[in-house]
Amino acid sequence: MTVTWLDLPDDTLFGVHNLPYGVFTTADDGRRRIGVAIGDQVLDAAAAARATGLDARLTELLAAPGLNPLLAAGRTAWTSVRAALTDWLTDPGHRAAVAPCLLPRAGVVLHLPFEVGDYVDFYASEHHAANLGRLFRPGSEPLTPNWKHQPIGYHGRSGSVVVSGTPVVRPNGQRKAPADAVPDLGPSRRLDIEAEVGFVVGAPAPLGTPVPLADFADHVFGVCLLNDWSARDIQAWEYVPLGPFLGKSFATSVSAWVVPLDALAHARTAPPARDTEPLPYLDDRGDAEPWGLDLSLEVRINGTLVSRPPFAAMYWTAAQQLAHMTVNGAGLRAGDLFASGTVSGPERGTEGALIELTWNGERPVKLADGSVRSFLEDGDEVVITATAPGPDGTRIGFGELAGRVLPAPPVPGAPVSRG
């Protein structure tokens, strides 16, 4: 086991095997800087690079105000930087230079760690897709005929991606229950979450370059948590025939820390058995190590644990999603973000969205204060966390993905109240 000169508890989720990247400022220094989480501290990466004499090109990547240059630099650079970080934090000879570059995590402000290119949201949990099918299209087959042949996804709004801690304002939108003759405009009454895992693209691929399964790790830098906030009433009324739009585009939250793919080597696991023959470009059955990942998620509302979604249960892996997304020649840019889709397991209490967890409000969840929720109320705080197996019995953490619901603003176009 790699030992650090820092005094870390054995059960830290931010040990030397994790080393996730974020972007921070401090109260007395507003410059955005790349930081690496270690224990309950954050390492000012560029400061450490300078203090230790890291080579100029890698230092420049770490001195950027966001992760995009490092993302674009590709796997060789990622490996070199990670090796340097590990060296700095484990070799006591670096202690004198590196220790002054550590700040208490509690004292920094974390920002969106990268500029998002395209944001794609998939739909890769069979349990989630079947549950939503039953709820949105009662009387039809739960899964559409295409679902087991390809990872179904859609493009979301990258400009609405916000970092953990950003409040989420309840959206106004068109609402129309089946019994209503016409829609009205007002605050969503069915505000929901989707607990997901996000994949951050690093090395670009030009238009016309499909990325095969085997090249996944050359293009994907790391992993974050993602909450695809969803207004179910707006979504239900708008989504036929072109898919979700305003029901999702008001906010998508991501965790402040991006866990490098390299930190998840011990989390790799076989995906669940598939019952449909995949086309060759999606066929991972011959792969020595397909990209199933054993991440254990937890969802809390106002502190009450309401769900434990198991990422290992996802039908499609991120490698399959990337291969599918590019099979038509679509290119990749550093900062592209694609998400797994809601992580829902097969058992009750493992669903990643309230609409499933409460079965459309029929079985509300009970919170510690005795109140119940079918959907989110103003003031509710949702926190998603996750851990993964690391080496030697350690665990890798993703930090908190938190968001609090604020009330909707006045309805646009409505007469201003003079009350």
Added chain:
Amino acid sequence: MTVTWLDLPDDTLFGVHNLPYGVFTTADDGRRRIGVAIGDQVLDAAAAARATGLDARLTELLAAPGLNPLLAAGRTAWTSVRAALTDWLTDPGHRAAVAPCLLPRAGVVLHLPFEVGDYVDFYASEHHAANLGRLFRPGSEPLTPNWKHQPIGYHGRSGSVVVSGTPVVRPNGQRKAPADAVPDLGPSRRLDIEAEVGFVVGAPAPLGTPVPLADFADHVFGVCLLNDWSARDIQAWEYVPLGPFLGKSFATSVSAWVVPLDALAHARTAPPARDTEPLPYLDDRGDAEPWGLDLSLEVRINGTLVSRPPFAAMYWTAAQQLAHMTVNGAGLRAGDLFASGTVSGPERGTEGALIELTWNGERPVKLADGSVRSFLEDGDEVVITATAPGPDGTRIGFGELAGRVLPAPPVPGAPVSRG
């Protein structure tokens, strides 16, 4: 009528009332520069700004390698820059300074004029939506129940937006005819176009700021032509339930010139009568000048005129689309692009997509060389053009939006042929 000191034919589509913006390089100077089209020349805007002593802030906007800083600067800056351009090109006193900044348009290479933020594609022609409904969902109502209550749209892939002239490679993708038991992977057999009009967002709006109809011109900088290339077989198999994805994400072409909204003052026209009461935030009936635009499009395949789509027939205006897109609090960034959806009129020969024009291949179009097309063949070149009324009987042009179809690459995952 404003007169220029340039020697322009009366029927030029790039007169002094147009002044569209683009980004160019020349064979002997690879720096990307902002250019303004005038007649068959292009004005190096930053060079002219320096030569005439334009104020430093506006000069800096024009000296950028792309339009984004100018877009972000907002309407006051746009008005000032346009006034300066008009002054330079009409006041003979500027001739000596400005004439050396003109280059022949034929000698420059045009580039994607702005960095695209989010790309949204709407679906605003009633004729197109009804045609597609009949073709994709036979036996159902042609229009979905939501269609006349809101401008239906979805997010597309901004990383796949390319400038006019960029070849379009036929995409590979999953194809499955209703009679097939399972899909296969291969080149799209039903490659189509969608002739559209794109709107380029300038001034940003933070998250949580709906943009009402009245503020449209404060946020939208200008207008371009857009071809939403579509692989109908891939789209048909994938699009339920989350909408179009790989059937569209391989390429979206835009014209190289962005026509400022100010150049279209004479093109404003009343939208067609609507038969459904709009919600207040979409209600433009009380507006003195709603944002219908009388643009006349033409679509050519290998030189043969195959369609004349009339933009004035669009049910939803761009102002309504922007109001809808932001009503839920979604923000805007400089460079966001939203498109009208396929422009299709009510008559035969005015449809903006081959699937409608040929009625799913039942009535192929005949080209000048005697060949017929149901969908596009490799080597076909599609050119979309448009004009709009300017002042005093003049016409405003948008330039050509051109793209040639290249053959699909080898199918990913297929055995390499050793023949």
